Amino acid sequence: MTANDPREEKLDRLLRARRVDPAGPDLAQRIVLRARQTPQNPSLSLWQWLRELCLELHLPKPAYVLASALVFGLVIGLSTPDRSAINGNDSAADASVQSVFSTDEGLL
Amino acid sequence: MATAWPEKHDHELLALIQDGNSQAFAQLVERHTGRFYRLAFRYLQSRAAAEDVVQDAFLKLWENPALWQPERNSKFTTWFYRVVVNLCLDRRKRKSAAALDEESEFADDRPAADELLIQAQEQKILEREIAALPERQRTALNLCFDEGLSNQEAAEIMGVNLKALQSLIMRAKTTLKERMKVFL
Numbered sequence: 001m002t003a004n005d006p007r008e009e010k011l012d013r014l015l016r017a018r019r020v021d022p023a024g025p026d027l028a029q030r031i032v033l034r035a036r037q038t039p040q041n042p043s044l045s046l047w048q049w050l051r052e053l054c055l056e057l058h059l060p061k062p063a064y065v066l067a068s069a070l071v072f073g074l075v076i077g078l079s080t081p082d083r084s085a086i087n088g089n090d091s092a093a094d095a096s097v098q099s100v101f102s103t104d105e106g107l108l
Numbered sequence: 109m110a111t112a113w114p115e116k117h118d119h120e121l122l123a124l125i126q127d128g129n130s131q132a133f134a135q136l137v138e139r140h141t142g143r144f145y146r147l148a149f150r151y152l153q154s155r156a157a158a159e160d161v162v163q164d165a166f167l168k169l170w171e172n173p174a175l176w177q178p179e180r181n182s183k184f185t186t187w188f189y190r191v192v193v194n195l196c197l198d199r200r201k202r203k204s205a206a207a208l209d210e211e212s213e214f215a216d217d218r219p220a221a222d223e224l225l226i227q228a229q230e231q232k233i234l235e236r237e238i239a240a241l242p243e244r245q246r247t248a249l250n251l252c253f254d255e256g257l258s259n260q261e262a263a264e265i266m267g268v269n270l271k272a273l274q275s276l277i278m279r280a281k282t283t284l285k286e287r288m289k290v291f292l
Binding site: 006007008010011014015016017018019020021022023024027028030031032034035036038039040041 | 128130133134137138141142145146149150155158159162163166167170171172173230231234235249253281284285288289291292
């Protein structure tokens with residue numbers, strides 16, 4: 001099976017000369033036309049999904065939504081009263097909890 | 109037909125297709141239909157079947173553009189050759205053996221006086237023998253003798269190394285030489 005093997009050469013020639021019937025001249029056009037009638041199924045990333053959701057629900061752009069949510073969270077966080085401010089009522093609260101426990105125990 | 113972006117690379121067109129741009133799709137189809145049709149024809153030996161396969165492959169891409177993942181595939185054509193080859197193999201598997209035999213029948217009792225007739229007969233026998241080769245050998249042969257594809261590209265499409273590809277081709281050619289010795 002050397003490179004000069006006439007059988008090998010003829011086989012190569014035959015392989016290269018394999019007949020291919022030409023495609024219809026409008027094959028590409030037919031494919032494009034079929035595609036135009038076919039909807040796409042895009043797989044959405046999380047960000048794209050969020051954008052679609054905002055559009056669907058007529059919400060502002062996701063960036064604005066996120067920024068507003070952040071600001072809103074900060075405002076709520078800052079406006080929550082400090083724990084130390086209710087420390088003065090701790091003993092009263094403890095007493096009422098104790099009385100609830102003792103009532104339960106009495107029933108048992 | 110779209111000729112809007114002849115200068116755009118395949119991966120740029122694919123990015124546009126992923127955004128639903130049908131003009132980019134038309135451009136890609138126009139650019140590559142011929143080569144993928146030729147490959148499909150070599151597998152299926154039928155113009156209608158080859159056209160169907162190429163159409164199916166492109167429509168799959170259009171319907172699910174996310175199938176193309178640039179980070180996982182170096183070149184569109186390498187990936188799409190694989191898609192077309194798989195569709196061809198699926199189609200061949202669906203066909204019954206009886207149908208294949210019928211398709212590759214030829215009149216071998218004709219007088220071989222005419223040179224053209226001999227050539228046509230040689231081609232017919234060659235196609236029949238190629239169709240009878242193991243799947244991987246046939247794929248290697250179809251890819252390597254398809255114009256414009258280097259052995260390296262063919263190996264990449266098949267997911268094998270260069271040596272394995274060369275071995276597949278050598279085995280395929282040895283079988284063909286043996287089976288076609290009357291004609292060679």
